[in-house]
Amino acid sequence: MAPSAAASASSTLLVLLALLLSPAVSPAAAAPQSRHRLGASLQQVASPNASEPPTTFFEVDRPIRPPRGSAGPCSTLLLSATFGATYGRPPVTADYVPPACLGAAGGTLALAVLEWAADCRGRQFDRIFGVWLSGAELLRSCTAEPRPNGILWSVSRDVTRYAALLAEPGEVAVYLGNLIDKTYTGVYHANLTLHLYFHAEPQQQQQQQQQADLIVPISRSLPLNDGQWFAIQNATDVQSKKLAIPSNTYRAVLEVFVSFHSNDEFWYTNPPDDYIQANNLSSVPGNGAFREVVARVDGEVVGAVWPFTVIYTGGVNPLLWRPITGIGSFNLPTYDIDITPFLGKLLDGKEHDFGFGVTNALDVWYIDANLHLWLDHKSEKTTGSLLSYDASGLDLNVSSEFTGLDGQFVTSASRHVSATGWVKSSFGEVTTTFYQRFSYENSNVFRKNATVQIVNQTIDAKSGIFAKDASAVLLTKEFHEIFPLYLYTGTSDQVGDEYSLDSIVKFGINAKKTSGGNLGFLYSSLRNAQSAQGTMKVKKNLVVSGLGKTHQVYKYVGTDGCYFRDVSSKNYTVLFDRSDDSCSKGAYRGASAKLNDQPARRKLLANK
Numbered sequence: 001m002a003p004s005a006a007a008s009a010s011s012t013l014l015v016l017l018a019l020l021l022s023p024a025v026s027p028a029a030a031a032p033q034s035r036h037r038l039g040a041s042l043q044q045v046a047s048p049n050a051s052e053p054p055t056t057f058f059e060v061d062r063p064i065r066p067p068r069g070s071a072g073p074c075s076t077l078l079l080s081a082t083f084g085a086t087y088g089r090p091p092v093t094a095d096y097v098p099p100a101c102l103g104a105a106g107g108t109l110a111l112a113v114l115e116w117a118a119d120c121r122g123r124q125f126d127r128i129f130g131v132w133l134s135g136a137e138l139l140r141s142c143t144a145e146p147r148p149n150g151i152l153w154s155v156s157r158d159v160t161r162y163a164a165l166l167a168e169p170g171e172v173a174v175y176l177g178n179l180i181d182k183t184y185t186g187v188y189h190a191n192l193t194l195h196l197y198f199h200a201e202p203q204q205q206q207q208q209q210q211q212a213d214l215i216v217p218i219s220r221s222l223p224l225n226d227g228q229w230f231a232i233q234n235a236t237d238v239q240s241k242k243l244a245i246p247s248n249t250y251r252a253v254l255e256v257f258v259s260f261h262s263n264d265e266f267w268y269t270n271p272p273d274d275y276i277q278a279n280n281l282s283s284v285p286g287n288g289a290f291r292e293v294v295a296r297v298d299g300e301v302v303g304a305v306w307p308f309t310v311i312y313t314g315g316v317n318p319l320l321w322r323p324i325t326g327i328g329s330f331n332l333p334t335y336d337i338d339i340t341p342f343l344g345k346l347l348d349g350k351e352h353d354f355g356f357g358v359t360n361a362l363d364v365w366y367i368d369a370n371l372h373l374w375l376d377h378k379s380e381k382t383t384g385s386l387l388s389y390d391a392s393g394l395d396l397n398v399s400s401e402f403t404g405l406d407g408q409f410v411t412s413a414s415r416h417v418s419a420t421g422w423v424k425s426s427f428g429e430v431t432t433t434f435y436q437r438f439s440y441e442n443s444n445v446f447r448k449n450a451t452v453q454i455v456n457q458t459i460d461a462k463s464g465i466f467a468k469d470a471s472a473v474l475l476t477k478e479f480h481e482i483f484p485l486y487l488y489t490g491t492s493d494q495v496g497d498e499y500s501l502d503s504i505v506k507f508g509i510n511a512k513k514t515s516g517g518n519l520g521f522l523y524s525s526l527r528n529a530q531s532a533q534g535t536m537k538v539k540k541n542l543v544v545s546g547l548g549k550t551h552q553v554y555k556y557v558g559t560d561g562c563y564f565r566d567v568s569s570k571n572y573t574v575l576f577d578r579s580d581d582s583c584s585k586g587a588y589r590g591a592s593a594k595l596n597d598q599p600a601r602r603k604l605l606a607n608k
């Protein structure tokens with residue numbers, strides 16, 4: 001930082017923000033030379049003896065259970081790779097041949113799980129990576145940061161919804177942009193395995209219809225010296241792909257993958273531009289604290305994603321995430337937008353433009369999508385029309401009050417999208433409504449001459465699907481997610497290039513899902529919350545000492561089972577770890593497959 005008066009007036013803030021916003025946390029997104037700290041810093045903190053056993057990192061999630069009575073797994077190694085100097089190089093690829101057991105099973109696939117297992121030793125940043133099959137993304141994830149004694153971790157994702165893709169030959173691609181030098185020595189080794197489970201007998205057609213017949217990637221094609229995601233660099237940048245869909249499509253769902261990096265890695269802490277200008281903070285990322293991904297078809301908004309605030313494994317204070325990693329960091333959430341109401345415009349056999357932009361974006365957002373399509377096997381052509389459409393646009397208010405470096409910014413936003421359209425196929429004429437209703441509130445406070453920053457944010461996202469034909473309700477689905485976030489950071493004892501940072505992070509996902517209709521009644525409720533607290537002493541961008549403590553409570557209750565886990569870690573050590581998968585303790589009872597769905601359906605309809 002320059003020694004001028006203006007620069008030194010903002011130096012504390014810059015240190016604070018640099019720490020929070022440093023691209024070091026996810027350097028795959030930034031220019032290599034702009035990466036510094038956090039990752040590197042850890043070399044001096046409680047470095048274990050290199051001959052001690054490796055540490056196992058994990059993300060708390062409910063186990064993926066094969067359906068009762070199913071056989072398996074039939075496991076196939078898809079790819080085994082080493083990621084050394086891979087930044088800006090082509091993804092690692094391997095031919096994909098559908099496993100013989102899948103062909104032999106003749107459409108009785110019960111569950112498909114993609115497992116990433118990796119190790120690393122030495123010192124390295126956290127790196128974002130993606131796994132694609134024939135251009136469709138199957139996993140977006142972040143690596144764990146290694147230690148001198150080595151680390152191990154694995155992540156599993158249910159990929160059953162890609163059954164159509166798994167049945168065809170293709171190409172697996174993994175991009176993990178890593179850099180190796182004298183300081184950052186960690187090389188990642190990874191195995192990617194597909195585990196398949198099968199039903200004993202062919203399932204009813206209705207059950208099969210849960211998965212799409214065709215998955216069309218909306219991503220960049222190889223060859224590339226990068227991931228197949230689009231890189232969105234600013235607020236006006238819209239990245240898109242033109243594609244034609246089969247003329248006998250009767251249902252379409254866009255599944256969006258999102259991660260944010262560099263200047264927008266901590267977008268929810270960014271102050272407004274008027275504050276940055278008034279304080280001459282030229283290197284502090286701004287554009288305020290609101291972001292959303294907007295999906296468009298032929299330029300029209302079809303839906304949005306108000307993303308969960310994933311904190312990567314080096315984020316805020318890297319010592320917080322060892323060995324319990326941040327929610328979503330090993331398995332980033334994806335977001336579904338049902339575009340069935342718009343099919344009428346897309347069934348003409350011509351190419352249409354599927355595009356993504358990010359409101360207020362700073363460099364850089366990695367976004368792509370999979371278009372899940374259901375095809376009418378009994379006809380060559382379906383027809384449809386949009387009946388009503390309302391995308392009134394974003395409502396965004398910012399109140400900005402500050403004196404010098406201290407101030408408070410309150411941002412609130414809302415958006416509503418809804419569309420209704422019919423599609424005529426051999427199933428009859430089905431009218432589908434899809435809606436999304438978002439609200440957002442962010443308070444961003446700078447205190448004590450901006451040595452303290454407190455962010456408190458809530459995202460509330462509701463969506464629903466309602467499908468009916470002339471005689472009956474075929475499907476109702478409602479999904480409600482709340483993402484609370486509280487982030488406190490305080491710098492102290494600043495002398496020259498040394499300072500201390502205290503941090504508190506509390507965030508989580510509260511989600512409720514209900515669905516009714518042909519497939520029966522399904523319900524689930526998730527409360528997943530982390531509360532983390534840490535300190536670190538930093539010298540010349542190196543953490544010379546520090547401590548992190550994290551407590552996580554995960555509670556899932558659903559018609560498909562229950563899972564509870566209460567786990568805490570401090571200084572790389574698990575303090576306690578309690579889990580339970582029974583549905584007994586005041587959990588959802590009586591929600592068996594035999595449950596009569598009528599009352600629930602009526603309630604859903606009454607809410608409309």
Ligand SMILES: *[C@@H]1O[C@H](CO)[C@@H](O)[C@H](O)[C@H]1NC(C)=O
Nearest residue numbers: 008009010011012013405449
């Ligand atoms: C605020 O911090 C800057 C250094 O970052 C310092 O120059 C200035 O005097 C401080 N102001 C107050 C009121 O402490």
Ligand SMILES: *[C@@H]1O[C@H](CO)[C@@H](O)[C@H](O)[C@H]1NC(C)=O
Nearest residue numbers: 047048049050051052053149
């Ligand atoms: C590291 O651990 C090994 C085996 O536990 C031991 O023999 C060695 O002395 C240790 N080295 C240090 C520097 O503590």
Ligand SMILES: *[C@@H]1O[C@H](CO)[C@@H](O)[C@H](O)[C@H]1NC(C)=O
Nearest residue numbers: 080117118119120189190191
């Ligand atoms: C990958 O698989 C090989 C062969 O089974 C095994 O030796 C290696 O330890 C595995 N690596 C990881 C990171 O799981």
Ligand SMILES: *[C@@H]1O[C@H](CO)[C@@H](O)[C@H](O)[C@H]1NC(C)=O
Nearest residue numbers: 231232233234235236237238
């Ligand atoms: C936004 O990003 C696009 C794509 O990189 C670029 O072409 C355009 O010039 C940028 N616009 C601004 C205002 O920086």
Ligand SMILES: *[C@@H]1O[C@H](CO)[C@@H](O)[C@H](O)[C@H]1NC(C)=O
Nearest residue numbers: 005006007009277278279280
């Ligand atoms: C910002 O820079 C301008 C022009 O160099 C200067 O007039 C102003 O005093 C500076 N403001 C602060 C808060 O340092």
Ligand SMILES: *[C@@H]1O[C@H](CO)[C@@H](O)[C@H](O)[C@H]1NC(C)=O
Nearest residue numbers: 395396397411412413414440
């Ligand atoms: C923004 O302000 C207007 C006018 O005060 C108000 O009507 C609207 O509800 C506000 N929107 C949000 C999202 O708070």
Ligand SMILES: *[C@@H]1O[C@H](CO)[C@@H](O)[C@H](O)[C@H]1NC(C)=O
Nearest residue numbers: 441443456457458485486506
């Ligand atoms: C964050 O703000 C909400 C709403 O104003 C409030 O209920 C909550 O207590 C705040 N959280 C913290 C940790 O201050």
Ligand SMILES: *[C@@H]1O[C@H](CO)[C@@H](O)[C@H](O)[C@H]1NC(C)=O
Nearest residue numbers: 046047048546547570571572
């Ligand atoms: C953290 O654990 C290491 C051993 O793994 C120990 O040497 C160190 O003193 C601990 N730090 C604190 C602050 O408890």
